[in-house]
Amino acid sequence: MSVTPFQEPITADEIKDKARALGADLVGIADSAQINANPPDPDEPRIPANISDHDAGNVIVLGKRLSSGVTRIPRWNERHKYYNDELTMTTLEEIGLELVLWLETKGYPALIVPPTHVDPWRYRGDPDEHLKPLLPLEHCAVEAGLGTLGLNHQLLTPEYGPRVMLAGVLSTVPVECGAPMETGLCLGPECGRCLSACPGDVIGHWDRDWSACDKYRAPHGFHHLTDYLTNLMTEPDANKQKMMLRSEDSFDLWQSILRGAGAVTGCRRCNDVCPVGADYEKMLKDALDAIPEDTPEKEARLKAMAEAEARGAMPDGYERQKRWIGKPGYLEK
Numbered sequence: 224m225s226v227t228p229f230q231e232p233i234t235a236d237e238i239k240d241k242a243r244a245l246g247a248d249l250v251g252i253a254d255s256a257q258i259n260a261n262p263p264d265p266d267e268p269r270i271p272a273n274i275s276d277h278d279a280g281n282v283i284v285l286g287k288r289l290s291s292g293v294t295r296i297p298r299w300n301e302r303h304k305y306y307n308d309e310l311t312m313t314t315l316e317e318i319g320l321e322l323v324l325w326l327e328t329k330g331y332p333a334l335i336v337p338p339t340h341v342d343p344w345r346y347r348g349d350p351d352e353h354l355k356p357l358l359p360l361e362h363c364a365v366e367a368g369l370g371t372l373g374l375n376h377q378l379l380t381p382e383y384g385p386r387v388m389l390a391g392v393l394s395t396v397p398v399e400c401g402a403p404m405e406t407g408l409c410l411g412p413e414c415g416r417c418l419s420a421c422p423g424d425v426i427g428h429w430d431r432d433w434s435a436c437d438k439y440r441a442p443h444g445f446h447h448l449t450d451y452l453t454n455l456m457t458e459p460d461a462n463k464q465k466m467m468l469r470s471e472d473s474f475d476l477w478q479s480i481l482r483g484a485g486a487v488t489g490c491r492r493c494n495d496v497c498p499v500g501a502d503y504e505k506m507l508k509d510a511l512d513a514i515p516e517d518t519p520e521k522e523a524r525l526k527a528m529a530e531a532e533a534r535g536a537m538p539d540g541y542e543r544q545k546r547w548i549g550k551p552g553y554l555e556k
């Protein structure tokens with residue numbers, strides 16, 4: 224027998240109210256049919272239909288804002304940031320689990336899709352290869368109407384700009400879903416603050432080198448662990464090997480394994496300095512206005528991007544993702 228006869232009627236507003244009562248700062252509902260039909264990576268689709276045959280009709284996207292106190296610390300590799308962000312992620316996962324259990328009391332089986340897990344079948348033996356999470360949650364958030372993608376494909380929201388962490392809950396609840404915003408929130412290359420501040424200089428024109436970014440976004444992640452163990456195992460000098468065991472590298476990896484800080488959290492300097500979001504002016508601008516990482520070379524690159532756009536030449540990175548970036552409203556102004 225199907226689960227349908229046991230289901231209570233429920234509305235999108237009731238789901239959103241429940242998620243907010245549990246502690247979510249943002250909540251939206253995306254129609255999985257739209258994501259299944261428009262996979263952001265058509266060559267390697269990561270879509271709800273691949274996760275559950277029965278309970279993936281929509282994606283409830285939950286957002287938890289990152290705390291402003293640590294955002295105001297300008298150093299990208301600051302352990303307090305890693306740790307506070309890891310706590311945000313844990314809180315978000317707990318909110319997701321509570322929402323799943325609540326939906327199930329109403330008769331709708333549901334499951335959490337976390338922001339950090341990747342599909343082990345996609346791992347090809349190269350720790351430096353960028354592995355994408357099981358669902359493109361930023362794109363799901365756009366489909367739910369929560370925001371649009373920015374110059375480096377980070378999610379921008381009207382409330383918190385990119386300073387928000389996401390989780391997804393899959394279910395098949397017959398409720399009204401959101402729709403993407405028509406006009407993008409990003410201010411384009413004339414702003415370009417994300418690119419100017421990026422410590423790895425990995426941001427392109429509506430693009431990002433994700434593998435290079437991973438070295439910063441997850442500084443003590445799997446690539447660090449494998450490099451470290453390879454160096455340790457191949458060191459011929461026993462004394463040097465002992466010192467390596469006692470090194471800061473070991474300490475960083477141990478702390479990351481203990482809490483995930485530095486492995487599932489890390490650099491978010493592009494989030495911090497983005498002026499989009501009601502929180503920026505109120506809570507952040509005084510501490511983050513200056514960008515010491517900027518260089519004349521980065522400025523010249525941004526200028527060339529802005530000039531190309533003014534001539535109507537949008538790059539491939541924009542064309543491929545324009546459904547989620549939206550119309551470049553800044554060009555109209």
Ligand code: SF4
Nearest residue numbers: 421436439490492493
């Ligand atoms: S997370 Fe850090 S390295 Fe990656 S794009 Fe943002 S600022 Fe650059």
Ligand code: SF4
Nearest residue numbers: 373410414415417497
């Ligand atoms: S910092 Fe500026 S260019 Fe970068 S995503 Fe934010 S608004 Fe767009």
